[in-house]
Amino acid sequence: MIPFNKPYFSGKETQYISESIKSGKISGDGMFTKKCHRFFEEEMSFEKVLLTTSCTDALEMAAILVDIQPGDEVIMPSYTFVSTSNAFVLRGAKIIFADSRKDHPGIDESTIEELITPQTKVIVPVHYAGVACDMDKIMELANKYNLFVVEDAAQSIDSFYTNKNGEKQKLGSIGHLAAFSFHETKNIISGEGGMLVINDKRFEGRAEIIREKGTNRSAFFRGEVDKYGWVDIGSSFLPSDIIAAYLYAQLENLDSIQDKRKLIWENYDNAFRGILDKKYGIGLPFIPHFASNNAHMYYIICKNIEERSSLLKFLKEEGILAVFHYLSLHKSKFFEDSYQGQELYQSDRYSDSLVRLPFFPELSMQQQDLIISKIIFYYNNRKRYNN
Amino acid sequence: MIPFNKPYFSGKETQYISESIKSGKISGDGMFTKKCHRFFEEEMSFEKVLLTTSCTDALEMAAILVDIQPGDEVIMPSYTFVSTSNAFVLRGAKIIFADSRKDHPGIDESTIEELITPQTKVIVPVHYAGVACDMDKIMELANKYNLFVVEDAAQSIDSFYTNKNGEKQKLGSIGHLAAFSFHETKNIISGEGGMLVINDKRFEGRAEIIREKGTNRSAFFRGEVDKYGWVDIGSSFLPSDIIAAYLYAQLENLDSIQDKRKLIWENYDNAFRGILDKKYGIGLPFIPHFASNNAHMYYIICKNIEERSSLLKFLKEEGILAVFHYLSLHKSKFFEDSYQGQELYQSDRYSDSLVRLPFFPELSMQQQDLIISKIIFYYNNRKRYNN
Structure with a gap:
């Protein structure tokens, strides 16, 4: 795994x-x-x-x-x-x-x-x-x-x-x-x-x-x-x-850790950009012009929660632990009854659709290649998985 | 020290x-x-x-x-x-x-x-x-x-x-x-x-x-x-x-730590009890009939804050770091203005007079003998120090 x-x-x-x-x-x-x-x-x-x-x-x-x-x-x-x-x-x-x-x-x-x-x-x-x-x-x-x-x-x-x-x-x-x-x-x-x-x-x-x-x-x-x-x-x-x-x-070791992380981030991005986004409408990380990238995480944004669940399940079966992230706090059990604001569409979209990929300095090239190829395989064949 | x-x-x-x-x-x-x-x-x-x-x-x-x-x-x-x-x-x-x-x-x-x-x-x-x-x-x-x-x-x-x-x-x-x-x-x-x-x-x-x-x-x-x-x-x-x-x-290592601590406690107590209390009116630890002694600390209670300050100063000069402990919380800067209760005489007495002696498993017999002898020396000669 x-x-x-x-x-x-x-x-x-x-x-x-x-x-x-x-x-x-x-x-x-x-x-x-x-x-x-x-x-x-x-x-x-x-x-x-x-x-x-x-x-x-x-x-x-x-x-x-x-x-x-x-x-x-x-x-x-x-x-x-x-x-x-x-x-x-x-x-x-x-x-x-x-x-x-x-x-x-x-x-x-x-x-x-x-x-x-x-x-x-x-x-x-x-x-x-x-x-x-x-x-x-x-x-x-x-x-x-x-x-x-x-x-x-x-x-x-x-x-x-x-x-x-x-x-x-x-x-x-x-x-x-x-x-x-x-x-x-x-x-x-x-x-x-x-x-x-x-x-x-x-x-x-x-x-x-x-x-x-x-x-x-x-x-x-x-x-x-x-x-x-x-x-x-x-x-x-x-x-x-x-x-x-x-x-x-x-x-x-901050510099060497960051060098390793940035390489992993670039590897994911080079493999996905132009393919997942252009071909399949998958969201990829966006770095605004005023921001830098510290390679903390690499995420992709699925179309919806069903696609995400299907992808996470597929990856798990392939021995890859990708994970989702936050759930909108305004819809939490603790808060939902007191929430009086507007719908927060983007927050809900990230809650439903964002997937974080394995990311740590010791992630090997082979492991990363496997993750990348499985994700691309999934989208190339997603009709088979997405039901 | x-x-x-x-x-x-x-x-x-x-x-x-x-x-x-x-x-x-x-x-x-x-x-x-x-x-x-x-x-x-x-x-x-x-x-x-x-x-x-x-x-x-x-x-x-x-x-x-x-x-x-x-x-x-x-x-x-x-x-x-x-x-x-x-x-x-x-x-x-x-x-x-x-x-x-x-x-x-x-x-x-x-x-x-x-x-x-x-x-x-x-x-x-x-x-x-x-x-x-x-x-x-x-x-x-x-x-x-x-x-x-x-x-x-x-x-x-x-x-x-x-x-x-x-x-x-x-x-x-x-x-x-x-x-x-x-x-x-x-x-x-x-x-x-x-x-x-x-x-x-x-x-x-x-x-x-x-x-x-x-x-x-x-x-x-x-x-x-x-x-x-x-x-x-x-x-x-x-x-x-x-x-x-x-x-x-x-x-x-709980048992061996406790064995060491209990020995240190007993050494202090055997040296002081019957002398500091009887001869000089110094308070020594009291263990009520319903309580056990886990040898967490050995303390003595001086007559007043002046005596305690003098003793702590003497011990420090002799290379021994003994310390006082809490200050009554009801008299703290944070609380004193809102305190509406009675005088808490005992709390104030311990605040002014309690001294904790060096206490840790690696305290050697020689070190402990030195501490004991210096404290007894202090009280035998306290007129010289207590002014």
């Missing part, structure tokens, strides 16, 4: 974990957490970062930092992971779901303004597949209506947005806050893991506090206060240093 | 982490998470457990499971870690702080009933230093007033309560829910880490859901539902399998 994902292992992870253990501190903010923080802040030039136990936790930190109060409205795409919304729901927010673009699963920026009300507090662009949302447009709206922007950059490591001035901006560096994921399905991993990026200095002090269970422990250890105690709400958002040690080995 | 704590390493942790990596799944609920769950449920006979990223997260799960609503009251000791309270504050609870026992930092069970109002929903006994609270009394109150009991068992692995029928009950198995910590300062560790114990079957289904970001993913993988989606609030409470691999190596 060709799996959908295989967690990447560079070889140095276990060595660094041993070093972390030998350091005498494997709880949060140990030596490898500091190394990771430095890597992101110095090598990658993020303003200020804090590792978390998950991207979910980073989003929860963001929801606390922007001070969500019951009834505050948060605009986000319906086609996203459940944590994008739950992080704000936990603070009492009312979620306002937007549709996706027709050419890409990211939020349709042209639909956002009409969703803004006096209660709106935050816009959460989700850079689906690491492909940038139209951040100029979103930041303009945020400025115009005095809103916060929290980038859900879960899939967006090493990806960029080119703004109207032609400047390349790292995803996760544009909104007031951003959340990354290092879950094992991402480009750079630590099993479970995440990171909050703080681009607005106003949040830096409080971010440290809520990450340390609502205490001013970090300031205490820097000698800024003479004792530490309970000063705010908060949680234990910081990961064990063992997790940071795994992550650091991945970060050191 | 003799540190206060040194994280324990049995030797097998890195091997198990390598096995977890080789298994192809290092995200949550991998092979070592399952091994840990089995260990707690089969070897230790807990009803149902779920590993979490921290004890804080386990307490947050408990607060969600008992369905805390804004204004619900939760009774807990003021002398506890900030997460005991923050977990409930995050859900809107009003915290009602109780005093500690005069003979022990655990909650004074005789003061609880007068704190109960129609808004009370939960009692949170904190088994300080792994020493049981009076659970018969607390469970009787819970039954009488229809309250939930969430045991904060952060320090309570391998510790017991003997109930009025003479039955030994594991701490964490008595309340409706319980939370354990595997932070590196605990007896059994994984850097950061925790566990929720579910003793009331009503909570089992929902606990799985809220731990999986509010989705019914666990039921889906058991084939109980045909697709999974957003069904509830929740977060990402599950730890990477790397963390579980570390923890499993510790669990396998």
Whole structure:
């Protein structure tokens, strides 16, 4: 069976974990957490970062930092992971779901303004597949209506947005806050893991506090206060240093991981483009002119849910594990009764029709050739399968 | 310098982490998470457990499971870690702080009933230093007033309560829910880490859901539902399998770790009891007749904060890192303005006067002899230091 994902292992992870253990501190903010923080802040030039136990936790930190109060409205795409919304729901927010673009699963920026009300507090662009949302447009709206922007950059490591001035901006560096994921399905991993990026200095002090269970422990250890105690709400958002040690080995190999992933992405795209799309009307990834491609995922978009089910079944029988992705959150059991917005046709279309293909650095050429040939075979013969 | 704590390493942790990596799944609920769950449920006979990223997260799960609503009251000791309270504050609870026992930092069970109002929903006994609270009394109150009991068992692995029928009950198995910590300062560790114990079957289904970001993913993988989606609030409470691999190596060595810790505890106690208490009026640990001693910590209680500061300073100069512990939460910056209860004299006394001595399995006899001799020297000569 060709799996959908295989967690990447560079070889140095276990060595660094041993070093972390030998350091005498494997709880949060140990030596490898500091190394990771430095890597992101110095090598990658993020303003200020804090590792978390998950991207979910980073989003929860963001929801606390922007001070969500019951009834505050948060605009986000319906086609996203459940944590994008739950992080704000936990603070009492009312979620306002937007549709996706027709050419890409990211939020349709042209639909956002009409969703803004006096209660709106935050816009959460989700850079689906690491492909940038139209951040100029979103930041303009945020400025115009005095809103916060929290980038859900879960899939967006090493990806960029080119703004109207032609400047390349790292995803996760544009909104007031951003959340990354290092879950094992991402480009750079630590099993479970995440990171909050703080681009607005106003949040830096409080971010440290809520990450340390609502205490001013970090300031205490820097000698800024003479004792530490309970000063705010908060949680234990910081990961064990063992997790940071795994992550650091991945970060050191970011370039080689990305080279491998980009090759896999190009192989899929070269095999499919001009064939699946032109001949069979299958959707292929679209990278807007302002976005880069970090080769996080390769997806195809079937005609409908029946075709997708048939294709997934066929591939499974051939030993290939392709998978679908999100289900529109506005139609979830948790939310559907309270949803009062319009139909979100694109969100529903991606929910029904998008297929993610196996994608991991160790996917061999032979495996990829097999996947490609089986998919093309399926469409060449789909009358046989599609009933 | 003799540190206060040194994280324990049995030797097998890195091997198990390598096995977890080789298994192809290092995200949550991998092979070592399952091994840990089995260990707690089969070897230790807990009803149902779920590993979490921290004890804080386990307490947050408990607060969600008992369905805390804004204004619900939760009774807990003021002398506890900030997460005991923050977990409930995050859900809107009003915290009602109780005093500690005069003979022990655990909650004074005789003061609880007068704190109960129609808004009370939960009692949170904190088994300080792994020493049981009076659970018969607390469970009787819970039954009488229809309250939930969430045991904060952060320090309570391998510790017991003997109930009025003479039955030994594991701490964490008595309340409706319980939370354990595997932070590196605990007896059994994984850097950061925790566990929720579910003793009331009503909570089992929902606990799985809220731990999986509010989705019914666990039921889906058991084939109980045909697709999974957003069904509830929740977060990402599950730890990477790397963390579980570390923890499993510790669990396998539970007996030998506990043997080492109990020896250290006895050494301190044999050296001090009859001397520090009788001669100098220093408080020493008290284990009530209904409680066991899991050798989580050895503490002494100075006369006042001045004496404690002087002792800690003396020990530091002698190369020994002893530390104080909690500060009364009702007097914290976050809470003091809203506190309307009585003075909590014992809580304040422990806040001012309790000293935790270096305590970890690899503390050598020579090191311990040095610590003991320095403390006795200090009290024999304290007029010189105490000014």
